[in-house]
Amino acid sequence: MANSSEDTTLVENADHESVTIQRLTEIKPGLTTRYLHSKSLVEYLRPDEQPHFIFAARNKTVELEGPGAPSKPVQKGTGMVMHMVTDQRWLTVAANQDGDQSMDVPIESINGVTVETGGFGTHEVSFTTEEFGVVVPIGNMYDDEEIDAVHSWLVQHSSADGTGLKRLWGNDISSENEPQRAEGFDELADxxxxxxxxxxxxxxxxxxxxxxxxxxxxxxxxxxxxxxxxxxxxxxxxxxxxxxxxxxxxxxxxxxxxxxxxxxxxxxxxxxxxxxxxxxxxxxxxxxxxxxxxxxxxxxxxxxxxxxxxxxxxxxxxxxxxxxxxxxxxxxxxxxxxxxxxSSEPDPTEQLKNITDLHESGVLSDEEFEEKKRELLDRI
Known part of the structure; x- marks a missing residue:
C-alpha cells in the first residue's frame, strides 16, 4: 500500500479534481458512509499507475453486453460502486459484504464512448471495445461538467474518435465501425x-x-x-x-x-x-x-x-x-x-368417402386414389 506522500503525489498528478485523498485511500470515510469493504482504491493501483478520475454510484453497478464481456461486479450490502479511471484502465469496484468485486477495461481497448448527463438524476457513461460494451451509472453528486470532462479525456486517450459508440459483434450491423446511438432504437417520424x-x-x-x-x-x-x-x-x-x-x-x-x-x-x-x-x-x-x-x-x-x-x-x-x-x-x-x-377445413373422413366414390366411378386412377388416400389418412 502506498504511503501518504505517494498518495498526495497521485492526487496532485491527477487530471481531475475528483481524485481526492479520501476517495483514494479510505473505505469508510464517515460513521454512515462506506465506499468499499475489502480495501481502498489505492490498493488496486499498479506500481506505475496514475488515477485521473474517481466516481461513485449508490446501489447501481455496470451493465454489460457482448460475447466477450467480463463478469459483472455485484454490489451487496452497504457501500458504493466505485469507478477509477487511470492512465491504463477503467476500474470498477463494487462494495460487497462477502468481498468486494471488481472488473477493469484497458483504456487502449476503448473504441467508442458517449455520455448522458442527468442533471439532478443519475448520469451515464457508455463505452465499447471490440468484444463488449459497458454502461456505467454515476451518482448525481457529480455535475454535468465533470461527466463531460471524463468523456473528453477518454476520447483523447483511447482509440475512440468522438463519433459515438461502436459495435463490432452481432449480425445486425452492416459495417464493423458503424456508430451506434446510445438509445438503441430509431425514433418514429410521426x-x-x-x-x-x-x-x-x-x-x-x-x-x-x-x-x-x-x-x-x-x-x-x-x-x-x-x-x-x-x-x-x-x-x-x-x-x-x-x-x-x-x-x-x-x-x-x-x-x-x-x-x-x-x-x-x-x-x-x-x-x-x-x-x-x-x-x-x-x-x-x-x-x-x-x-x-x-x-x-x-x-x-x-x-x-x-x-x-x-x-x-x-x-x-x-x-x-x-x-x-x-x-x-x-x-x-x-x-x-x-x-x-x-372448423372450416373439410372433414378428411368425408373427403375419403368422396375420393372412394370417384375412384369407383373411374374418375380417379388407382395411383391417384392411393396417393390422395394416404394424404387423408395422415390427417385423420
Missing part, C-alpha cells in the same frame, strides 16, 4: 399516427410511443402502454413454471416499454448497443395476470411458449387492470378466429 385507438389508456402519449422506436407497424395503433425496469422470460412451454436457469432476466437503465396494440403486445428493451424486441401475438396468449406487490407492480403474460413477467411503473393499478381485460378480450377473439379457421 408517433401520433399510432394514437388512433379506442379505448386508449391515459398513459399513452406521442412522447411515450416514441420510445417504442421502429417496433410498430405503419398501421398499428396503441391502446395501452406501461414502463418498467426489468423483464423475466420464464420457461419454454405453456403451463410450466421453471424457476431455475430457464428464467432469463433482462433489464434496461433506460426503461422497458410495453405497448398493447390492436395487433399484439410489443415489448421494447432498449440496450445501448441495439434494442431487444419481443412481439407477442394475441393468438399465443394463454393468460394474463397483475401482481400489485408492495414494492412494484408486475404484469405476467403466459403464452403457448414462454411466460413474460414485466415490471410496470408509472401506470395506476386501475389502468393496468383495464389494459389486461383488453388483452384477454383480444386473446379470446383471436382464439375464436383460429377455431373457426380450423
Amino acid at each position: 408517433p401520433e399516427k399510432h394514437m388512433n385507438a379506442d379505448p386508449q389508456g391515459g398513459w399513452v402519449t406521442p412522447e411515450r410511443i416514441q420510445k417504442m422506436g421502429d417496433t410498430l407497424d405503419e398501421d398499428e395503433n396503441v391502446h395501452y402502454m406501461f414502463k418498467g425496469g426489468t423483464i423475466d422470460v420464464e420457461g419454454s412451454t405453456s403451463g410450466e413454471s421453471l424457476w431455475g436457469n430457464d428464467r432469463d432476466r433482462k433489464s434496461s437503465l433506460k426503461g422497458i416499454f410495453t405497448a398493447i396494440t390492436d395487433k399484439r403486445v410489443v415489448i421494447n428493451i432498449p440496450q445501448f448497443l441495439g434494442d431487444d424486441e419481443r412481439h407477442i401475438p394475441y393468438s399465443s396468449i394463454v393468460s394474463c395476470d397483475l401482481d400489485t406487490g408492495l414494492v412494484a407492480k408486475r404484469v405476467s403474460l403466459q403464452t403457448k411458449g414462454p411466460t413474460y413477467h414485466i415490471q410496470a411503473q408509472g401506470v395506476g393499478k386501475d389502468e393496468l387492470r383495464t389494459a389486461l381485460r383488453f388483452v384477454r378480450d383480444m386473446a379470446e377473439e383471436a382464439d375464436k378466429t383460429v377455431v373457426q379457421t380450423e
Whole structure:
C-alpha cells in the first residue's frame, strides 16, 4: 500500500479534481458512509499507475453486453460502486459484504464512448471495445461538467474518435465501425399516427410511443402502454413454471416499454448497443395476470411458449387492470378466429368417402386414389 506522500503525489498528478485523498485511500470515510469493504482504491493501483478520475454510484453497478464481456461486479450490502479511471484502465469496484468485486477495461481497448448527463438524476457513461460494451451509472453528486470532462479525456486517450459508440459483434450491423446511438432504437417520424385507438389508456402519449422506436407497424395503433425496469422470460412451454436457469432476466437503465396494440403486445428493451424486441401475438396468449406487490407492480403474460413477467411503473393499478381485460378480450377473439379457421377445413373422413366414390366411378386412377388416400389418412 502506498504511503501518504505517494498518495498526495497521485492526487496532485491527477487530471481531475475528483481524485481526492479520501476517495483514494479510505473505505469508510464517515460513521454512515462506506465506499468499499475489502480495501481502498489505492490498493488496486499498479506500481506505475496514475488515477485521473474517481466516481461513485449508490446501489447501481455496470451493465454489460457482448460475447466477450467480463463478469459483472455485484454490489451487496452497504457501500458504493466505485469507478477509477487511470492512465491504463477503467476500474470498477463494487462494495460487497462477502468481498468486494471488481472488473477493469484497458483504456487502449476503448473504441467508442458517449455520455448522458442527468442533471439532478443519475448520469451515464457508455463505452465499447471490440468484444463488449459497458454502461456505467454515476451518482448525481457529480455535475454535468465533470461527466463531460471524463468523456473528453477518454476520447483523447483511447482509440475512440468522438463519433459515438461502436459495435463490432452481432449480425445486425452492416459495417464493423458503424456508430451506434446510445438509445438503441430509431425514433418514429410521426408517433401520433399510432394514437388512433379506442379505448386508449391515459398513459399513452406521442412522447411515450416514441420510445417504442421502429417496433410498430405503419398501421398499428396503441391502446395501452406501461414502463418498467426489468423483464423475466420464464420457461419454454405453456403451463410450466421453471424457476431455475430457464428464467432469463433482462433489464434496461433506460426503461422497458410495453405497448398493447390492436395487433399484439410489443415489448421494447432498449440496450445501448441495439434494442431487444419481443412481439407477442394475441393468438399465443394463454393468460394474463397483475401482481400489485408492495414494492412494484408486475404484469405476467403466459403464452403457448414462454411466460413474460414485466415490471410496470408509472401506470395506476386501475389502468393496468383495464389494459389486461383488453388483452384477454383480444386473446379470446383471436382464439375464436383460429377455431373457426380450423372448423372450416373439410372433414378428411368425408373427403375419403368422396375420393372412394370417384375412384369407383373411374374418375380417379388407382395411383391417384392411393396417393390422395394416404394424404387423408395422415390427417385423420
